Amino acid sequence: MDLAIELLVSFFLIVAGVFAIVGSFGLVKLKDTMPRLHAPTKATTLGVGGVLIASMLYFLLIKGVFSFHELLITLFLFLTAPISAHFIAKTFMQANVRPEDLPETERDYGWSVYEDPPAAADDDAK
Amino acid sequence: MMKRIFPHPILSVTLTVVWLALVNKVTLGNLLLGAFLGMVVPILTGPYWPRRPKIGRPLRVIEYIFIVLWDIVIANVQVALIVLFKPNSDIRSHWITIPLNITSPEAITVLAGTITMTPGTVSAMLSADSGSILVHCLHTDDPAGVRDTIKGRYEWRLKEIFQ
Numbered sequence: 001m002d003l004a005i006e007l008l009v010s011f012f013l014i015v016a017g018v019f020a021i022v023g024s025f026g027l028v029k030l031k032d033t034m035p036r037l038h039a040p041t042k043a044t045t046l047g048v049g050g051v052l053i054a055s056m057l058y059f060l061l062i063k064g065v066f067s068f069h070e071l072l073i074t075l076f077l078f079l080t081a082p083i084s085a086h087f088i089a090k091t092f093m094q095a096n097v098r099p100e101d102l103p104e105t106e107r108d109y110g111w112s113v114y115e116d117p118p119a120a121a122d123d124d125a126k
Numbered sequence: 127m128m129k130r131i132f133p134h135p136i137l138s139v140t141l142t143v144v145w146l147a148l149v150n151k152v153t154l155g156n157l158l159l160g161a162f163l164g165m166v167v168p169i170l171t172g173p174y175w176p177r178r179p180k181i182g183r184p185l186r187v188i189e190y191i192f193i194v195l196w197d198i199v200i201a202n203v204q205v206a207l208i209v210l211f212k213p214n215s216d217i218r219s220h221w222i223t224i225p226l227n228i229t230s231p232e233a234i235t236v237l238a239g240t241i242t243m244t245p246g247t248v249s250a251m252l253s254a255d256s257g258s259i260l261v262h263c264l265h266t267d268d269p270a271g272v273r274d275t276i277k278g279r280y281e282w283r284l285k286e287i288f289q
Contacts, residue, residue, distance in 0.1 A: 037248050081243065
């Protein structure tokens with residue numbers, strides 16, 4: 001029985017390791033900032049996720065205690081990864097992408113980095 | 127009165143639960159301390175978040191979480207395959223504009239986060255009036271299809287949740 005549990009835990013650790021290394025490899029391989037952003041925001045989520053599942057299983061099945069910390073790490077990861085990706089994307093576009101390179105907004109206003117929002121007064125009225 | 131003490135009841139409950147999970151032990155002392163934090167933090171941060179988001183259908187939130195978790199697993203495999211087996215010259219990246227039907231800032235935030243976490247897409251920018259969102263797609267031959275997937279799979283669910 002112990003062997004089966006250990007195999008299960010190892011399986012998740014290996015899956016996690018594979019995805020983490022693919023994510024890092026993606027950073028090296030992809031040639032531009034925007035494609036590069038895809039590698040760390042995705043491939044590594046499953047990398048970290050696998051380690052956390054393995055850790056939860058280990059504590060639950062072998063140590064016999066339920067650990068909440070892994071759930072919190074997942075939560076914080078899901079909160080922070082998109083936000084930092086968004087920051088990086090915006091900073092990059094501010095310096096390197098011209099509005100002409102982007103598709104239309106299909107609205108009356110342009111993209112927010114290049115154009116001011118409608119007057120704040122309108123915003124409050126909504 | 128209730129609104130003054132608990133400007134964001136859901137945030138208060140979340141903070142208490144997060145505190146209990148952080149200390150990893152449920153005792154009366156921890157519960158009280160967590161409840162205290164859950165009361166004080168929303169009051170202190172209230173000025174930055176004056177409006178209270180409405181959650182119309184709490185059960186839908188759970189459904190949404192599971193759909194997104196599943197898509198994240200799929201997304202990881204897809205992106206890993208693209209990274210490993212596609213030569214750079216074959217990767218066709220696209221900018222995609224997605225017009226939004228949702229207006230609440232919370233719903234747009236969740237949608238932007240979801241887009242970043244799921245198949246081959248990163249949300250990059252909002253239009254100045256937050257009426258549409260700019261998405262960068264790592265590799266696709268069908269930009270319109272990606273837009274329809276995001277609208278059909280995530281956006282209408284968020285619209286139902288936040289209404």
